[in-house]
Amino acid sequence: MAFVAVQALAFAAAYSVGQPTWYAYFIVGSTAVTAYALDGTSFTVATATAGSLLMIALGLPLFMFVARQTPALVIEKALDPDVHRVLYLGVYGPLLAAVLSLLFGVPLAHLLAKGFPGQPLVESLVDLPLVVPHSVAGIIILFGFGKSGAFPQFSVLGTMVGMVLAMAFVSAPYAVNASREAFEAIDDRLEYASRIHGANKWET
Template identity: 55%
Template sequence: MSTESARPTAVAFGTGTSVLTVITVQLLAFSISFSVGHPELYAVFAILSAGALAFAAGRGTFGILAATLGTVLLVALALPLLMLVARQNPAALLSSATNPSVQRALFLSVYAPLLSALASVALGVPLAVVLARGFPGQALVESLVDLPLVVPHSVAGLAVLFAFGQGGLLPRAKVLGTLFGMVLAMTFVSAPFAVNAAREGFERVDSRIERAARTLGANEWETFRRVTAPLAARSVLTGGVLAWARAVSEFGAVAIVAYSVSVFYPPAMERVSGVQHAPVFIYNTFLSSGLEASGSVATLLLVLCVGLFVLVRSLAYDRGGWP
């Protein structure tokens, strides 16, 4: 093998090894600080180590300052999650993991958001294409797309009931307390993520490439399918993942529209009633059983979400093109 062909592998290996080393050191530092009962020591260590790494990489004064200050926010985001996992009782985790009610809640919290994300992408991509190409009054439409991002969650749930419930746009559809209503509520709050991410992807596609395809005889649909869509595929996938994640985290709208639902549960091969979305289930568990029981369910949901994110990245993002 030539030196040129081996070099990218060596660089990638070195980078991966460095990242793994940093992660290992950070986890070790957190474990030590947590075991001695002073997690604040880890926060100090993480911030100082970020500045030291920037200094070792020769980033200069600005780079060191940026890395240090940026790590302050990173620690504020990561430390609560680390503490959530670290403070769990293994016995309580095992008990929650084997609890059929918890299993059904976790299943619903993957299944319903997946339906919502698929709906957001299926309906959001055409709108994203139109927005990317521009039209008169586009600012108004973009404002309407972004409006669910600023609407309070409880208001979103009420709006969904008024719009699609009894006397609404779907008079024959049962919305309140159904899986359909839950998916509607999730789609309402998560669709902007799918639309905006896809729109940004289509805007980055070079129009000259599309014109070249048209001059070679491809019609508009073929140009979109074979040129535009593959080039924007990662953005579309990102939008779908963000929409799914937003739907998983939804509490207020779901609690109002579909507090508990009946859903077909594959492990039992039957329809099960009274299943709650995990955030609603965790809140009820906190009220009825306290911090330890709700924390174990929250940890299971966190691990499940992280695992799915890693799976999506490994199967789609790192390969390029259509996922």
């Protein structure tokens, strides 16, 4: 907490004098000093310092974005119905996509963990969205589910259905692969013990 408080004060001071670059230097220096005080080894200091450079790239733009906002404008936009709709879509859409990915991805992950004929082909299809650019993924969704696609009754362009399909297309590989690794980590002897004690496959 003390480290975070010092960082907040340092950023406020650097921003108030119009020198946010000073804060970037402060992050690196304070991280190195803190790592040395807590551990003292050169390895820890080096890794912490290297990590702080990434934190600058990730955090400093966000800090600058927040600092440059006008409170009155933020309040005005917070009361705007269009902003409410965007926030609703931004929360509801990814949540639905995550639920769909888990609902249909976990059973597939279980099959992949056990193995079956044609598994390499299925694995390739599961991993395909990882190598396809997001813009291409959107085009693929339009081809598959658009007006001349497999389900022309669904309107996907600019709708919640299209957004959820696109997000599920991109996120499904993570759900399937993470679940498969979890299933593979389970000791087979636990499953054998469960079946011996009378549990069926669903219960196991």
